[in-house]
Amino acid sequence: MKKISVGNQSFETIRQKDCFYVDKTNFISEWWESDDVVTLITRPRRFGKTLNMDMIKCFFSNRYENRGNLFEGLNIWKEEKYRKLQGTYPVIFLSFAGIKQTGYNQAIIMIKKEITDVYNRYDYIMKSDLYNDNERAQFKSVCIDMNDEIAQSAVNDLANYLSRYYGKKVIILLDEYDTPMQEAYVNGYWNELVAFTRSFFNSTFKTNPYLERGIMTGITRVSKESIFSDLNNLKVVTTTSMEYATSFGFTEKEVFEALDEQELSGEKGKVKAWYDGFTFGMEKDIYNPWSITNFLDEKKYRLYWADSSSNVLINKLIRTASAEIKEYMEKLISGQNIEAYVDEQIVFEQLDMDESAIWSLLLASGYLRVDFIKSEDEMGETLDFPIYSLRITNREVRSMFLKMFKSWFSRTLSAYNSFVKSLLAGDTESMNEYMNRVTRGVISYFDTGKSPSDEAPERFYHGLVLGLMVDQIDNYILNSNRESGFGRYDIMLEPIDKNTAKYPGIVIEFKVFNAKKENTLEETAQNALKQIKEKAYDDELIKRGLKQENIRHYGFAFKGKEVLIDTDGN
Secondary structure: OOOOOOOOOOHHHHHHOOOOOOOOOHHHHHHHHHOOOEEEEEOOOOOOHHHHHHHHHHHHEHHHOOOHHHOOOOHHHHOHHHHHHOOOEOEEEEEOOOOOOOOHHHHHHHHHHHHHHHHHHOHHHHHOOOOOHHHHHHHHHOOOOOOHHHHHHHHHHHHHHHHHHHOOOEEEEEEOOOHHHHHHHHHOOHHHHHHHHHHHHHHHHHOOOOEEEEEEEEOOEEOHHHHOOOOOOEEEEOOOOOOOOOOOOEEHHHHHHHHHHOOOHHHHHHHHHHHOOEEEOOEEEEEOHHHHHHHHHHOOOOOOOOOOOOOHHHHHHHHOOOHHHHHHHHHHHOOOOEEEEOOOEEOHHHOOOOOOHHHHHHHHOOOEEEEEEEEEOOOOOEEEEEEEEEEEOOHHHHHHHHHHHHHOOHHHHHHHHHHHHHHHHOOHHHHHHHHHHHHHHHHHHHOOOOOOOOOHHHHHHHHHHHHHHHHOOOOEEEEEOOEEOOEEOOEEEEEOOOOOOOOOEEEEEEEEOOOOOOOOHHHHHHHHHHHHHHOOOOHHHHHOOOOHHHEEEEEEEEEOOEEEEEEOOO
16 A cells, blocks of 8 residues: 655656556657647646646656656656666756735746746756856846846747757646736736746747747647737637646546555545546546545545635636636536536736626636537537536535635624524524625625626525535525526525424515615515515415415515515415
């Protein structure tokens, strides 16, 4: 039984210590045989990108010459031509994984530090008489304090020096290229960073005659127009691409073999429910390697992967999204599929304007999976844009979302919890007290934060629906904005156990105060209750076996941050 080394991203260390390792060396040969000059591979976080890049470095870098022992017993070592290829290229390896600064200047300093560290590893080559004084001066000028122009061309220059020194073109590896991009978007320095990185990528990967091959990895495919406008030699591989489908993440066969080895064969079914569900290309049973490795180590079911990141961007986008987006989230949480247009090329600067971009981000991040892609309509005509059928990836991700929705009310959690208890108990007086406390505390939190909008109350109470789903997921089936009777209700809570009065059926209608039609909030609430009866919203619950006397009606009237809840005693 091999030792589990959690979080170890050093291929050399894992192999030297004979730790648990799933053989992904087929990635080396598949990539090399492709003959692609620059390859961009996107995968969710903690899916083995960094370890695979380190493996590529160890295989090709001439600093690992005569280190074939690292690959003995692995798939790549079965072919003689690859045994001869090992340790024969100069390799430049950079990682932007740690560049998560809140400001542009700090981010650029960290990028410059990463470049400087790479230069320092090769400072011995400047002792050669291959270089003139100007070149030696340029080499020394690469430091944290260098100007942007020097930094943007620095990797290109280093490739030149290494190529001349070793007599071979250079392999360039850039891990987690988009981490600074996401931070720039969240923290408001997107435009400045884009201008820098566009020139940097162009110099490094496009106008570089000393480049043999290059690989970039990241979570998202940032739009070509943003930073790759000049890179027409770029091969993009996303989660829906066929290439490298099993190179990142664990296949079911690999997971089950690991469970057998760790004497956990009886856990296969539960492990599948928790950590399976990722789809890359046509491969549908891909498991999260971070979660699997942690599970093998701890032998407990937890949110390993989902809790390993703050998900700040995802949280913000969903929280401040429209009612329509939140309704889609309700469907996803309840186990349904949604159909949506997905553009895998993410345009960050459009995330605030084009809400559909959120599905692209959730798919790239691994929180949603593709069940199928529809490219034709019912008449067999090709659609202008393919429609993706999406669902939540697995139980771990679903739990992450539930935790996220609950956190929306964290600043008024006591009042929110009391509201839920009062709702179930039918105590409208307490419901009003607690709900007004909640709305005053968080209603603006559900808007964009840039300028208050008229949609803030609507965004809030659809967030409330998701919050209710979290609290009552074990007791109720929650539906919202669905057809019933002669109209549509806003919220329906259907008790799972219909034989007890402890969990009544609940129908809630939301209405926003209309000064042209109503004089008071009380009138608005009564109109909401009237609509419930006139449109026979109870019909669906009665058809499902609930008695009329065990159904409650609530009318919610909103006016800004003020809310009034009334009941008809039903």
